Amino acid sequence: MAQKADYEELMRQLGAVGSVRRELARILPDGCSNGSATALALLGRDGDLRLGGLAELLGVDMSVTSRLVTHLADRGWIDRSPDPADRRSRILRLTPEGRARLAELSDRTAQELARRLSDWNDEDIRRLTSLLSRLRAGFDGPQRTEHDARAEPPATALSPCTPAVTQ
Amino acid sequence: MAQKADYEELMRQLGAVGSVRRELARILPDGCSNGSATALALLGRDGDLRLGGLAELLGVDMSVTSRLVTHLADRGWIDRSPDPADRRSRILRLTPEGRARLAELSDRTAQELARRLSDWNDEDIRRLTSLLSRLRAGFDGPQRTEHDARAEPPATALSPCTPAVTQ
């Protein structure tokens, strides 16, 4: 186990991520919150999803995701086709307009990050991404105590994109 | 400049930090939000601060900080003594009760992080902390465009605690 001071410092830096995200959101166009942008990106990367799956990827409650999805559908960026396998669900998919929107968002975001992180090399960025992915994996699911940790299933749906190797 | 896909993935992982922080906040005692805990930690680490300085360290507006500080003072965890150098300001300082509270919070947080990140070694944690510190540094202050970036002063008050070396 690491030193307590190391954990404290990690906590402080995690808190600062909030202001970074708010700053990044400033460059997004109208109708595109951070949540909208993330949802579009996930649908662009992972293809068709159901609401629950998207909620899990976003790391927020289904109720939050439901309203977000309504927002995106109202703007014509996604469509919701019936799920033939389960009539309670619908399949979420980017429309061509949504894909164009996503491309624009990606451009803006990449441009802003390149500007803000001009002194970072590719390796730095990938390393941070990988570590954040591992961090998230550690917080998946509800709290399992140290007692039942080994009995737990390996937590499927959220497999990080970056392999998350230690080094 | 990194690949656009790398930036996109970084964005997604930054978004996930929110749910990690919410999960961590669940173990905090009543009256202690993430903001309260962070403010106590900063006052514990950096000693006396004025409201503006604390706001800058927290990365939020002074109005937000003002209410947070009132909350902490109401609970007797900090006191606000007059600043002899500037009668508009007050000096914020942990009380003994605040220090005890902070110790308890640190214990809980370290315990929870140790549990969640049981497969992390000290080096992993320090690396993530260092990278987040650099990330934050890149987003300091208002947006400076690439045109006036060099004319900008070096942004004093927020020197990251971790040296933020590239490796």
Place this chain on the structure above:
DNA sequence: TATTGTTATACTCTATAACTATA
């Protein structure tokens, strides 16, 4: 005049709970 801090207000994001429809 400019700066430090406070307060009022509104906006965004989030979870909880009650509900509907389907499995």
Place this chain on the structure above:
DNA sequence: TATAGTTATAGAGTATAACAATA
């Protein structure tokens, strides 16, 4: 009975703007 999703509501957390006191 259990699950997927929707909606109503409430609670954090945040910024903007108007203001007071002081520099």
